[in-house]
Amino acid sequence: MRHHVYSFSPAKHFELPLYAGVPAQPVLFDKPGVVVLGCNIHDWMIGYIYVSESPFFAKTDASGTATIVGLPPRAFFVRVWHPQLIGPEADRRREVTLAAGRSVELRFAIAIAPPTRVRRAPGVDHASHY
Helix, strand or coil: CCEEEEEEECCEEEEEEEECCCCCCCCCCCCCEEEEEEECCCCCCEEEEEECCCCCCCCCCCCCCCCCCCCCCEEEEEECCCCCEECCHHHHEEEEEECCCCCCCCCCCCEECCCCCCCCCCCCCHHHCC
């Protein structure tokens, strides 16, 4: 399957013209932020790369739990991100101070917008192709 991947995101602008598999030149994501990916050939394809400014991050498991280990004792901002988050950023960002040898549990109640469905060409069995 050939793709034409691009991003116009502030964190990274790039374009990978028609390719299949691994592109010849890797893309370096060197600025923090969200990079939204699209495909010029398959308009319904979208992807997200979250580039963290911190070396401390985690991805939630199926139950919505994430654990970050190896943090030094100090103050941190903890931020939650999802491509469909709704509501003000203040609802998904907290400051926490971690004492030596201690752990902290944070809970976030977030709202997620329903996914946007992009209509595709009728009469094509998309499940077997993508």
